[in-house]
Amino acid sequence: MPITPDTKNWTWVLERRCPECGFDSSAVEFEQLPQLVRQNAASWRPVFARESVRVRPDDATWSNLEYGAHVRDVFRVFDGRLALMLREDDPAFENWDQDATALAERYNEQDPAVVADELEAAAASVADAFARVATEQLGRTGRRSDGSTFTVETLGKYFIHDPVHHLHDVG
Secondary structure (H helix, E strand, O other), rough: OOOOOOOHHHOHHOOOOOOOOOOOHHOOOOOHHHHHHHHHHHHHHHHHHOOOOOOOOOOOOOOOHHHHHHHHHHHHHHHHHHHHHHHOOOOEEOOOOHHHHHHHHOOOHHHHHHHHHHHHHHHHHHHHHHHHHHHOOOOOEEEOOOOEEEEHHHHHHHHHHHHHHHHHHOO
């Protein structure tokens, strides 16, 4: 299952190294995001080629395919959120229930080769979008439904942890 930090205390992702995956968003410069996204995406194709891609290690843990489909959708969702922040003043983000999406979209029944292609396309799109952000746009804001406010910069640093963490999850 995806990591689900306390929604009221999500800022830990920006402040310190993740105790599980070791990634430290606080050490990331905004300008590094496109490269980090592309590197992450390139690392997923071998995961989708595993014979055990659909196997869940236990009832509470997603399969490699489910993690990869989730990361594809993370790229898509954050691409949309970034576009919204750059287009509108302080927009509210639509709720996204990650677990409900995984069930509704039947992640574990999807074709791994198709998911791999879609993940790479979504990664390229969000990487390009982050690469186009001008310095004067870094402070633009957007809000989650729980009231948490992000700037473009903190959104990017928060976002990048998720695909990195999930690549760690699938080993």
